[in-house]
Amino acid sequence: AFVQSSQRDLGSIAISLYDNTFLAMSYLRSAQNRLLHAEASLQRSNIAEVIDDGRAGVIAALPEAADDLIVAVERAPSQEAQLAAENLTTSLLQLSEKITVLSSTELSASIQDLNSTLDTLVELYAAEGFRQRRSAGQLIEASLRHTWLAIGLSLLIALLITAILTRAIIPPVRAAVAIARAIAGGRFDNEITSNEGSRSETDELLRALATMQASFVELLAAQEASHSGRMEAQLARFDAALSNMVQGLCLFGPDDTLTVVNRRFVEMFGQPAMGCRKEEAFGDPQMARLFALDDHRDSICCDLADGRSFMVTRRAVTGGGWLATYEDLAERRQAEARLVHMAHHDSLTGLPNRAMFREHMTHALGRAQRQAGLAVMLLDLDRFKTVNDTLGHLTGDALLCQVAERLKACTRPADLVVRLGGDEFAIVQEAVAAPEDVSVLAERLVAALAEPFHVEGQQVNTGTSIGIALTHDGLDEANEMLKRADLALYRAKEEGRGTWRFFEPAMNARVVARRQLEQDLRRAVTEEQFQVYYQPVVEAEGGQISGFEALVRWVHPERGMVSPAEFIPLAEELGLIRAIGGWVLRQACSAAAAWPGELKVAVNLSPVQFSGGALVAEVASALKHAGLAPHCLELEITESLLLTDDAAVLATLHELRALGVRIAMDDFGTGYSSLSYLQRFPFDKIKIDQSFVRGLGQDEHCTAIIRAVVGLGKALGMTVNAEGVETAEQLETLRAEGCGEFQGYLFSKPRPSQDVRTMLGSPEYSPASVRPGSVAA
Numbered sequence: 021a022f023v024q025s026s027q028r029d030l031g032s033i034a035i036s037l038y039d040n041t042f043l044a045m046s047y048l049r050s051a052q053n054r055l056l057h058a059e060a061s062l063q064r065s066n067i068a069e070v071i072d073d074g075r076a077g078v079i080a081a082l083p084e085a086a087d088d089l090i091v092a093v094e095r096a097p098s099q100e101a102q103l104a105a106e107n108l109t110t111s112l113l114q115l116s117e118k119i120t121v122l123s124s125t126e127l128s129a130s131i132q133d134l135n136s137t138l139d140t141l142v143e144l145y146a147a148e149g150f151r152q153r154r155s156a157g158q159l160i161e162a163s164l165r166h167t168w169l170a171i172g173l174s175l176l177i178a179l180l181i182t183a184i185l186t187r188a189i190i191p192p193v194r195a196a197v198a199i200a201r202a203i204a205g206g207r208f209d210n211e212i213t214s215n216e217g218s219r220s221e222t223d224e225l226l227r228a229l230a231t232m233q234a235s236f237v238e239l240l241a242a243q244e245a246s247h248s249g250r251m252e253a254q255l256a257r258f259d260a261a262l263s264n265m266v267q268g269l270c271l272f273g274p275d276d277t278l279t280v281v282n283r284r285f286v287e288m289f290g291q292p293a294m295g296c297r298k299e300e301a302f303g304d305p306q307m308a309r310l311f312a313l314d315d316h317r318d319s320i321c322c323d324l325a326d327g328r329s330f331m332v333t334r335r336a337v338t339g340g341g342w343l344a345t346y347e348d349l350a351e352r353r354q355a356e357a358r359l360v361h362m363a364h365h366d367s368l369t370g371l372p373n374r375a376m377f378r379e380h381m382t383h384a385l386g387r388a389q390r391q392a393g394l395a396v397m398l399l400d401l402d403r404f405k406t407v408n409d410t411l412g413h414l415t416g417d418a419l420l421c422q423v424a425e426r427l428k429a430c431t432r433p434a435d436l437v438v439r440l441g442g443d444e445f446a447i448v449q450e451a452v453a454a455p456e457d458v459s460v461l462a463e464r465l466v467a468a469l470a471e472p473f474h475v476e477g478q479q480v481n482t483g484t485s486i487g488i489a490l491t492h493d494g495l496d497e498a499n500e501m502l503k504r505a506d507l508a509l510y511r512a513k514e515e516g517r518g519t520w521r522f523f524e525p526a527m528n529a530r531v532v533a534r535r536q537l538e539q540d541l542r543r544a545v546t547e548e549q550f551q552v553y554y555q556p557v558v559e560a561e562g563g564q565i566s567g568f569e570a571l572v573r574w575v576h577p578e579r580g581m582v583s584p585a586e587f588i589p590l591a592e593e594l595g596l597i598r599a600i601g602g603w604v605l606r607q608a609c610s611a612a613a614a615w616p617g618e619l620k621v622a623v624n625l626s627p628v629q630f631s632g633g634a635l636v637a638e639v640a641s642a643l644k645h646a647g648l649a650p651h652c653l654e655l656e657i658t659e660s661l662l663l664t665d666d667a668a669v670l671a672t673l674h675e676l677r678a679l680g681v682r683i684a685m686d687d688f689g690t691g692y693s694s695l696s697y698l699q700r701f702p703f704d705k706i707k708i709d710q711s712f713v714r715g716l717g718q719d720e721h722c723t724a725i726i727r728a729v730v731g732l733g734k735a736l737g738m739t740v741n742a743e744g745v746e747t748a749e750q751l752e753t754l755r756a757e758g759c760g761e762f763q764g765y766l767f768s769k770p771r772p773s774q775d776v777r778t779m780l781g782s783p784e785y786s787p788a789s790v791r792p793g794s795v796a797a
């Protein structure tokens with residue numbers, strides 16, 4: 021900084037010398053020259069006596085000299101010089117003013133005075149310039165001195181710093197190198213000390229080394245632990261493998277002493293003395309036979325004195341020694357027998373399976389040719405899928421076991437009861453003298469399975485349908501008989517389940533037709549070949565339409581309109597009902613949203629739609645999408661859904677209710693314990709099954725049942741709907757019994773969506789105005 025300041029000062033002096041002193045002096049010299057020229061021209065004019073010409077030269081020179089002097093004033097190197105220059109300028113200007121009144125001599129004398137004053141002034145400027153030059157020289161010398169001093173000081177400081185750093189850094193760095201070498205050499209117990217809290221590089225380095233050493237120690241400990249853990253796990257696995265071997269095992273070392281025996285070996289032969297040679301392992305010389313194998317025979321059968329037989333297998337061990345395994349031949353035979361049993365029996369029910377059925381049939385058909393006839397019955401549980409879907413597979417399995425027991429209880433020991441798979445059972449009845457023998461058994465079976473089951477504390481109702489095939493031409497074959505029984509079973513199910521049918525040749529065609537229907541239905545779902553029809557629900561009081569029931573129709577491309585009674589059970593069986601039911605729900609909600617007022621729409625739900633857990637969300641989404649108020653949607657469920665006290669079904673019903681939709685019990689009275697269902701859930705509506713309405717006037721029980729249901733509905737605060745009302749007489753009776761609303765052909769058949777407005781526009785749906793026979797088409 022000092023050197024810089026000196027140089028700056030020197031620079032200023034040099035500039036001042038040039039800009040002020042030298043330039044000012046040059047202007048002074050210029051002014052002097054002008055005066056000298058003026059004086060010279062004055063003298064020349066005196067000599068030539070052309071005085072005016074000489075005076076003219078002076079008049080021109082004086083102002084110019086004054087201008088030069090003004091510059092010299094401005095650049096004066098000191099105040100003294102400046103004052104002198106100003107005085108001279110003033111004198112010059114004064115002379116210039118008096119020039120005309122002065123004589124040539126006076127003028128010449130004045131100019132000479134001015135010249136001599138100018139000389140003095142030049143000397144003054146020169147002296148000032150010299151003074152400045154001298155101070156520049158002094159300054160340079162001082163600057164040089166200071167520069168050397170600064171260099172010397174810097175060197176001293178540098179030496180000092182080097183010494184301090186050397187003392188502070190090198191010992192810790194040496195220590196760090198030694199520690200790093202020790203760590204690299206595998207020593208991890210080095211004592212590493214560093215200055216606590218210090219942020220110096222060496223302390224940081226030492227701390228890093230300490231951390232590194234600690235990490236190595238941890239890593240080694242972890243490796244060791246994991247290695248010994250692996251070893252232990254390996255040993256445990258090895259031990260578990262040895263202990264769980266079904267064969268006995270012993271291992272002799274290279275010195276032919278007993279080294280290892282497994283648990284099974286001890287169970288088989290007792291504990292031998294370990295570390296002994298084979299002759300001494302057991303006290304009993306008989307037992308030495310167990311080790312009597314030589315290297316040339318690797319497998320022998322060894323009979324012990326106690327009657328047991330073992331298959332002994334010997335193997336040489338790499339590195340010397342040998343091991344032998346022992347298999348109890350009696351156990352092997354038992355295991356083989358178990359395998360044969362498993363191959364021929366169903367693991368769930370313990371009944372013979374399909375393989376056993378075939379074998380048995382081969383023999384039974386041979387016997388049938390020689391003796392009396394043979395019947396194959398094929399049984400399928402009714403509503404088993406619903407039980408499985410709603411109550412879960414464990415309940416389904418338990419039900420199948422109970423069914424197996426009942427089937428066995430109904431048959432004779434000579435009959436073979438088989439589980440073919442799923443809910444399909446078969447019975448082979450031998451020594452059949454006449455078809456009636458088979459019918460008697462079939463009837464017994466249907467009745468036995470129609471009785472409620474009690475599974476895991478719940479009552480489950482199922483039933484069975486039976487297809488029967490009889491030997492008839494002596495050329496029968498197991499598969500063919502099964503196929504015929506299957507066709508008969510189809511017919512039994514079609515005819516309402518809970519019944520049996522004998523095979524008839526015409527059934528073949530029906531089954532082919534059903535298979536075709538299955539295919540068509542699958543396509544119908546993808547191509548949405550459905551329509552929703554609407555049947556009005558009429559209020560008893562006032563005869564107004566309060567809503568419509570949505571009923572699906574399948575518009576088959578070739579067969580035309582197919583009844584839901586035909587395809588809904590099939591859709592349930594094929595797992596298509598969720599797609600169809602969801603579609604109907606969305607259509608019905610959208611249609612109802614467009615109806616005037618607060619008309620309700622009732623949608624039928626299949627029990628299958630309750631499984632899978634998506635129903636509530638599906639209903640909520642249909643309502644939201646259509647913009648329909650939840651209380652305008654009524655969901656109809658059937659009693660079959662409540663076959664059991666299934667908590668999940670009830671929870672779903674409560675969730676649906678929480679959405680705000682209404683829940684109706686459809687086909688009421690057709691189940692086994694209809695009344696008890698009403699306890700389980702607070703329905704909004706009960707729909708009396710059509711069969712009771714149809715029975716009015718013919719069967720007095722029907723009137724009694726309707727009266728009871730209406731009374732119950734009133735007591736429980738539920739609307740009672742009578743469906744299937746076809747005649748004015750039925751209507752009158754139902755009205756007299758107090759039914760709240762009606763549905764039936766008497767008012768209208770279900771009709772397509774576009775007819776709803778026409779139905780609503782009809783002058784009156786008042787029961788009084790509807791004459792029997794005036795049913796809308």
Ligand SMILES: Nc1nc2c(ncn2[C@@H]2O[C@H](COP(=O)(O)O[C@H]3[C@@H](O)[C@H](n4cnc5c(=O)[nH]c(N)nc54)O[C@@H]3COP(=O)(O)O)[C@@H](O)[C@H]2O)c(=O)[nH]1
Pocket residue numbers: 555569570571572583584585588601604624625626686687710743744745746763764765766770
């Ligand atoms: N899970 C679903 N099931 C549905 C759906 N749509 C219909 N169904 C069920 O199919 C069964 C047959 O229905 P359908 O052929 O439509 O018969 C209904 C009416 O047409 C019929 N009905 C109405 N009034 C009368 C009458 O006066 N006489 C007479 N003989 N029949 C009449 O009754 C059926 C209505 O039944 P219900 O549902 O019990 O009120 C039927 O079980 C339908 O439930 C569907 O979308 N999903």
